[in-house]
Amino acid sequence: MIIRHALPRLYAPFRPYASLSSSRRAFSTTELSNGITLAYDLHEPSKDAQKQDNEDAPPILFIHGLFGSKKNNRSMSKVFARELKRPVYALDMRNHGDSSHNPTHNYSALAEDVELFIQHHNLSKPTLIGHSMGAKTVMTVALREKVPIANLIPVDNAPVDAALHGxxxxxxxxxxxxxxxxxxxxxxxxxxxxxxxxxxxxxxxxxxxxxxxxxxxxxxxxxxxxxxAALAHMADFPFKDPDQTRFEGPMLMVRGTKSHYVADEMLPTVGRFFPKFELADIDAGHWVISEQPEEFRKAVVEFLQDKD
Incomplete structure (x- = not known):
């Protein structure tokens, strides 16, 4: 459910998306023009589920958080592909999962990787979903304005400089x-x-x-x-002045009410960078997707179906 009022901020320990799995599965890779190779899984809607009048449904890019990988978002990606009838690309960002390593790891570099991936695959106005590190990455992509984005869904991180959890x-x-x-x-x-x-x-x-x-x-x-070495960069946000750049498209900010990464006092800054943002508060800590997968699914599906 999308709600537009603030709930009390509580604190809770971190929880992961998924437990360790020893199984291996095939994945695809894309070599970008900057030398980075990104690994990804593509989850496509079934032929029977596709809308006859929407064969070119806008894709979704799903981006994990720090120390995560594409496998964290596998189950939810399949759900979105089925329910929203859109292809979903679950990415491994640089220095994570099966993607290549590079000493530069900051939000500008991560955003460039996403932009080049979108351009390489000729993806038209995708939706970007990202958790934590992925949340700041997708917001950076939107504000850089290098590629057209339909809308974005950052999960439990804000466009501010804020220290990482210890x-x-x-x-x-x-x-x-x-x-x-x-x-x-x-x-x-x-x-x-x-x-x-x-x-x-x-x-x-x-x-x-x-x-x-x-x-x-x-x-x-x-x-x-x-x-x-990159931990300090993960606390930063590359844009400081909302008067210099804004994203005018729709955005759903999803936050856990027991997390501190999107505190109430940060919301005015969110609104200045993203004036059309909506807020979804979910009773969870920082690991919103794994703690409350059904509530997260409902919030995202409701938001995106309204935009179709």
Whole structure:
């Protein structure tokens, strides 16, 4: 449900989208003109479900958060493809999942990757959905005005400079310790992470960033050194003055009422950058999509069906 009033702000621990899965599946890749290769899954509506008069339905790009990947959004992407009858591209951003690594990791670079992906695939006025790091990325794309965007849905992050939750620094420490310990068993790796994080679900989410080396040891799939250096950039937002640039299209800001990333005092700034924004408050912490998937689905479907 889309609501336009503020709810009391509470606090809750982080929760991941999904637990660790050892299964592998095929995915596609696109080499961009800037040298970055992005991996992605394409979820298409069934032929029977497609609207006869809407064969070229506007696509959706779904972007994960820090330490996440395209697999986090797999289930919800399938739901949106089926219910909205649109193709959904779930991306791995640079330095995440199966995409390539690069020492530059900030929102301008992430936005450029998305823009080049849209141009490469000739996607016409897509909808952009992004959580956390992905939320700031999609808002940056919209404000850069390099590609036409129909609308966007940032999830639990605001267009402001705001410090990251301190847990992210702890997560990096734990992940580095796993590599240094050369763990060969998941139980050993999990025991190390337990020193930094009590939640089993979050530990499983972080273990999803690892693969087994040829020697059988747990090795981080993500470039920990690059992402550690990028933590400060992830707290920033590249645009400072709403009077200089705005996105005049529709936007749905989804926030968890138990999270602090989109506090009430940030909403006036959101409105200056995105004057047509609507607000969906969901009873969840920062990990809105996994904590309340049905409420998130309803908010997004209601918003996008109204725009068709």
């Amino acid at each position: 847990d992210f620094n702890k997560y990096v420490q734990g992940m580095r310790e796993i590599e240094e310990a050369k763990c060969k068993r998941q139980t050993d790796a999990d025991a190390i992470l337990k020193k930094y994080e009590d939640s089993l679900a979050i530990r499983q989410f972080l273990l999803g960033c690892f693969v087994r080396s040829e020697e059988g040891t747990y090795t981080a799939k993500v470039p920990l050194k690059i992402l550690t």
